[in-house]
Amino acid sequence: MRVVVTRPESSARRTDERLQNLGHQPVLLPLTKSIHHPDAAATALAGRHSALAVTSAEAVRVLSSLGDRLAPFLGQTLYAVGETTAKAAEDTGFRDIRRGPGTGAELAELIASDASDFDAPLLYLAGKPRSPQFEDGLNAEGVPFVATEVYGMMPIAYDEVFIRATLLDPPVDAVLLYSRENARLFCDFAAPHLKELASVQFLCLSDNVAENIPREFHRNIKIASHPDEDGVLALL
Structure with missing residues (x-):
C-alpha cells in the first residue's frame, strides 16, 4: 500500500522505516514543522x-x-x-x-x-x-x-501541483493521522483531490483525531484499538 505519513520530519523517519519493513511504500508529507x-x-x-x-x-x-x-x-x-x-x-x-x-x-x-x-x-x-x-x-x-x-x-505551505502529484501519482491507499490538527491540515490540503481518492483509508490514532475527517469519508475511517503508533499501523 502507498501510505501517507503526515508526521513532522523529526518523527517521520522511524515511521518510514517501520512501513518499509511491513512491505508498504511510505509517502512522506510532513504537514507541520x-x-x-x-x-x-x-x-x-x-x-x-x-x-x-x-x-x-x-x-x-x-x-x-x-x-x-x-x-x-x-x-x-x-x-x-x-x-x-x-x-x-x-x-x-x-x-x-x-x-x-x-x-x-x-x-x-x-x-x-x-x-x-x-x-x-x-x-x-x-x-x-x-x-x-x-x-x-x-x-x-x-x-x-x-x-x-x-x-x-507551524503549517508547511505546499504547491497544489505538488500535493496532487503526491496523492494521485499513483493514488495513495491510506493516510496516517496522529493529531486533530494534522487531520484538519491534511483534509484542507487534499480537499480538491478527495473525490479522486474515494477509497483512501483514514487511519486515526483516536476518535478525537477522526472528528476532523469530512462526513462523506466517515465510512473510510479506522480507529486504533490503542492510541499509539503500534495501534495505528495495526490497521493496515
Whole structure:
C-alpha cells in the first residue's frame, strides 16, 4: 500500500522505516514543522511546581535541548501521555516517569489520582496548537496546573501541483493521522483531490483525531484499538 505519513520530519523517519519493513511504500508529507522555545521551558522549570507533564515527544525534545540546564530536574516526577513520549523522556534522562495509557483525558485521570500529594501546581510543558482534552480533564478533576507553551507546530505551505502529484501519482491507499490538527491540515490540503481518492483509508490514532475527517469519508475511517503508533499501523 502507498501510505501517507503526515508526521513532522523529526518523527517521520522511524515511521518510514517501520512501513518499509511491513512491505508498504511510505509517502512522506510532513504537514507541520516544529518551532522550539527552550528559554520558555527553562523559565517555567525555574518556577515552583510539583511535577511535570508532557503530552508529546516534541516537548521532550525541547527539554533535551536545554542540556546542562535540565540536569537539576531529571529526578522530578514526569507524567507522559503514552509509551512513545515516555521513551523519549527516558532517553533524555528522566528517572521517575509515570506512563499514561495514551490520551490526554486518561493522563489527567492518572495525575488526579496522585494530586493529593502535590504541594504546588503541576507544570504542563505544552505545544501549540493542542487538543484541550488534557487541560479540560485536569480542570474537571480540580488539579492545579500551569501550562507553558514550549514549542509550536507551524503549517508547511505546499504547491497544489505538488500535493496532487503526491496523492494521485499513483493514488495513495491510506493516510496516517496522529493529531486533530494534522487531520484538519491534511483534509484542507487534499480537499480538491478527495473525490479522486474515494477509497483512501483514514487511519486515526483516536476518535478525537477522526472528528476532523469530512462526513462523506466517515465510512473510510479506522480507529486504533490503542492510541499509539503500534495501534495505528495495526490497521493496515
